[in-house]
Structure formats: C-alpha cells, structure tokens
Amino acid sequence: METAFSKEDLEFQQEVRTFIKDHYPQELRKAVQEKTRTGQELSKEEITAWHKILGKHNGWSVPGWPTEHGGPGFTPTQKYIFQEEMAHADTLMVAPFGPVMCAPVIWTFGSPEQKAKFLPRILSGQDFWCQGYSEPNAGSDLASLKTEAVLSEDGKHYIVNGQKTWTTLAQHADWIFCLVRTDKNADKPQKGISFLLIDMKTPGIEVRPIYLVDGTHEVNETWFTDVKVPVENLVGQENMGWTYAKFLLAHERSGIAQVGRSKRALARIKDIARMEMAYGEQLIKDPAFARKIAEVELELSALEYTELRSLSKEAQGKGPGAESSLLKIKGTDLQQACTELAMEAGGYYANPHTNERIGSNFGVGPEYSTNLSGTYFNYRKTSIYGGSNEIQRNIIAKMILGL
Secondary structure: OOOOOOHHHHHHHHHHHHHHHHHOOHHHHHHHHHHHHHOOOOOHHHHHHHHHHHHOOOOOOOOOOOHHHOOOOOOHHHHHHHHHHHHHOOOOOOOOHHHHHHHHHHHHHOOHHHHHHHHHHHHHOOOOEEEEOOEOOEOOOHHHOOOEEEEOOOOOEEEEEEEEEOOOOHHHOOEEEEEEEOOOOOOOHHHHEEEEEEEOOOOOEEEEEEEOOOOOEEEEEEEEEEEEEEHHHEOOOOOOHHHHHHHHHHHHHHHHOOHHHHHHHHHHHHHHHHHOEEOOEEHHHOHHHHHHHHHHHHHHHHHHHHHHHHHHHHHOOOOOOOHHHHHHHHHHHHHHHHHHHHHHHHHHHHOOOOOOOOOOOOOOOOHHHOOHHHHHHHHHHHHOOOOOHHHHHHHHHHHOOOO
C-alpha cells in the first residue's frame, strides 16, 4: 500500500491546517481547556460551535458524507488527513450521533422527504442528535429491547412507551433516533424492531441524569410515556429496524478508533514524562516506562494501517464490515492504555478529582496532572459502548474466522 501523500494531498493538508488556524475560536479552546481541567461540563453552545463553523465551509462538518448529500466528498486519504489534523490541533470533536451514525441510515434507507428534512440540519449543526438504543436489560443483547411503539387507531402516529438508558448528551438533544418494538409476536426478537426518529420536544419525554464515577453528567435515562411520533418518522420499513441498527453500529464502531486523538494523547504523556522525575532523572528516560510508550506507539501504528485499509474499502463503495469490530476493539484498548500511562506519569498528583459534585482537590500538584484520574475513569466506558469488546470478538470469530 502506498503510504506517501501525493502533491494534492499535501496541499489539502496545508489547507486544513490553515483553516483550523484561522477559524478555530480561541475562546472555545480556552473554555474547553479550562472546563476539562476543572471537571466542568461544556454547554450545548460550546459543544456545537465548531460543528457549525465547519458546516459553513464546504460541508467539512461531515467529512464522511458524499457530495450528493452536501458533504465534501473527501477521498479516503483526505478524510484521514482531515481527522489527523483536527486531532493534532486538539480541536473539539464533532459529536458523531447525527453526522456519523444517523445520517448514513437516513440517506441509505430513508424517504426523500426524510433526507430533505434532516440531512441539511445535521450538516449545519442546527439539530443535535442522541442515540436511543440501550435499555436497562438490553445493552449488548440489544434485540431484547422492550420500548414499544403501537400504531394509533387513525394510523397517523406511533405511540411510544418505554425507557432508554446511557443516552449520551440527551440533555442537549433536539432529536433522538430510537429502536422500538413494533411486533411483540415476531418469531425472532430481531424481526419485530423498527427505527424511529423522535423529536425530543414531544410531550411525554423525560430525561433524567446519570452521574458517572468521575462526577460528570454525560449520560442519561430517557423515558417515553405515550409519546406520539408521526408515522412519516419511521425510517424504511416497519420491523426492519434491526438491519438498519447493524448498519449504523458498523459506522459507529469504525469511528471509535480515533487513532489521531490517541497519538495526541501519547504526545501529551511524553510531555508529562519529561517533566516528572524517577530515580533522579526524567521519567521519559526510565527504561520500563519508555518500553510501555514504545509498545503503545507500535500498536497505534498497526491500527493506523488497519484504519487506512478500511477507508480504502469505503472508497470502493463497500461499507464498514467486520474490520469495524477490529478497529473498535484495538482503538478503545489503546485509548484506555493512554489514560493508564497518563496516570502512571502523573504519579500521586494524578489521583485528585476536580469535579464539584464529588469534591475538588483543584490546585494539588502541577497543572498537567489535573483531571488525569477523571479522564481515566471516564474512558473505562470505551470498551463497552458501540457494542462491548466481548461482543466484537464474537463478530470477528463469526465473520472473519468462520467459527
């Protein structure tokens, strides 16, 4: 595989760098850094600010979208360069729920009216989305979900009742894409599921916060009580939602790897290790610690090549396959490894929490050690969401190894 960038790719790389330098708001950078450092939560306006700026520039808010839906039509190499430069510049990530997860389902399976209504608002950042998949007794075993949608007598609405959980950023969401059970008598549980788009302002929806171990409010319980959803918000065919859900999850998993962000995290760890001392010299010179960094770097390099191969397949019109499970497993393993190395580099200064809900030790130790523990605890989730890594290993065993 050719690894050198072409002249056109290098020009594009410089274009991205210049755009970030000229357009990424410094006030947003300062707010994100300060709130991350002190364990505060970002507002909806802060979360969506960069998305809206990118959306006004040739569809850069949705780098994976084709041009016919308003995207930039990046080549796999351009998409890779774009993501790498965003990570290198430490920009705020665009939330994936609308652009990466829901939008491909809409343009692949949705009606012309749904495409016209939803895709432009996702691209621009006007609508912020959340995901309604997991339930208290339906996580990795998603097909056992209980949230029910019953067609009204006049046939104009679905009446939705049930509960979703771990609904990330639902407190800010305008819309939720939701898996619901529309046929309780189907011979297989997967056959009775449909895919609905639900306005979060609809009466009967209640969002209750779940506070994580690091004290942050990132996820929620979302309750539906006699929620009326217009039938035109059904994506595709009734009882075919399981097919659409699997399609969506493949896109979600391939985007979870975040190689560029892990490379950025590793660079930060090296900076910390140059400032921390061990046995009378810089921690970065300690052979045992240096070996751990080298191991992560090697695995990141291997993951990077796997991601590039996956992008190349996408360019040939092939959607993410079992490779997305590989990317998900290894990507999240390495994200967690980086948080562990950061904790080790920070030493005992890494331990204090900085969140106001669970008590703050802000100011203890060097500034770079602040919130290392919060990040460590928060990233325990990465091997669970998007389908747990254990489930991904089962997919690999079945689809790649034929077991």
